[in-house]
Amino acid sequence: MTGLGAVFRPQLPPERLRAVAELADDVGLEELWLWEDCFREGGVSTAAAALAWTERVRVGVGLLPVPLRNVAVTAMEAASLERMFPGRAILTLGHGVQDWMGQVGARAASPLALLGEHLDALRALLRGERLTVSGRYVTLDDVALDWAPQRQVEVFAGGTGPRTLRLSGTKADGTLLTAATSPAGVREARRIVDEARGAAGRDGAHKVVVYLLTATGAGAAERLRAELLSEGLESVPDLGAAGDAAAVAEAVRRLAEAGADTVVLQPTGDEPDPEGFVRFAAEEVRPLVP
Numbered sequence: 001m002t003g004l005g006a007v008f009r010p011q012l013p014p015e016r017l018r019a020v021a022e023l024a025d026d027v028g029l030e031e032l033w034l035w036e037d038c039f040r041e042g043g044v045s046t047a048a049a050a051l052a053w054t055e056r057v058r059v060g061v062g063l064l065p066v067p068l069r070n071v072a073v074t075a076m077e078a079a080s081l082e083r084m085f086p087g088r089a090i091l092t093l094g095h096g097v098q099d100w101m102g103q104v105g106a107r108a109a110s111p112l113a114l115l116g117e118h119l120d121a122l123r124a125l126l127r128g129e130r131l132t133v134s135g136r137y138v139t140l141d142d143v144a145l146d147w148a149p150q151r152q153v154e155v156f157a158g159g160t161g162p163r164t165l166r167l168s169g170t171k172a173d174g175t176l177l178t179a180a181t182s183p184a185g186v187r188e189a190r191r192i193v194d195e196a197r198g199a200a201g202r203d204g205a206h207k208v209v210v211y212l213l214t215a216t217g218a219g220a221a222e223r224l225r226a227e228l229l230s231e232g233l234e235s236v237p238d239l240g241a242a243g244d245a246a247a248v249a250e251a252v253r254r255l256a257e258a259g260a261d262t263v264v265l266q267p268t269g270d271e272p273d274p275e276g277f278v279r280f281a282a283e284e285v286r287p288l289v290p
Helices: 014-027 043-053 071-084 098-103 111-126 162-171 183-199 220-230 245-258 274-288
Strands: 003-008 031-034 058-065 089-094 131-134 139-143 155-158 174-177 207-215 262-267
Touching (some): 003 014, 003 207, 014 274, 043 089, 058 155, 071 111, 089 174, 111 162, 155 162, 207 220, 207 245
Parallel strands (some): 003 031, 003 262, 089 155
16 A cells, blocks of 8 residues: 655744644544754754654655764764654654755765765664774764664665665665656666665665645646746656646556656745645545556
């Protein structure tokens, strides 16, 4: 069955999160995804709060920019969330927006090398290993977690370009794709990821998650069109969904047929009813998605 989720966008103030998270739990939404967009809301802090306010819904962070974090801190945060809320936190690592990384003095000369080193070290630390590493970006001297997770923790990577997708297939446990990814883009991303996994000799499942820009209710088509225009995506075919549950479910099915395991509905930045959007996803769209 295709997984379904929704995004709480950081254009909303953080104090709105509790009501949205509790509603997501109440109506049976499978996944609630949060963003760490500079300079709005922290990903780990909001995820921890959402997990504490709920009992069942999985909470994803898409994504944590690795230039902002020492890998030991990422490991401590991930391990703490897993031990407190077993199996419910989904952490995604990525390059971050390079202009934003430059604003805070953290822009890497090789974002790809940084992400690869971070993924390798993080996954090893979460397995309970003791590491000494001297890389281009990651340096650890006899580091291990005192409170390592008691089960395997999946670590996702977010990306769009072929080199990042190959890196994700080689080093991550799942891949997160943006709402700028059409069904054709999902199909190509899945191909690249799977080829990289095969070349690296990796087996087992690799989950692909994709955001779907979604608008429903009054003025849905206009709101979707305006957001695509603002993002410079108006000329890209087959992006987004506007309309009722049947229209959105059809767009979800197209992404699933292209290779997505989970589709996360991303409201427009001006969504007038975030709680209603979550209820729409869980109660109207979910029954129409096999």
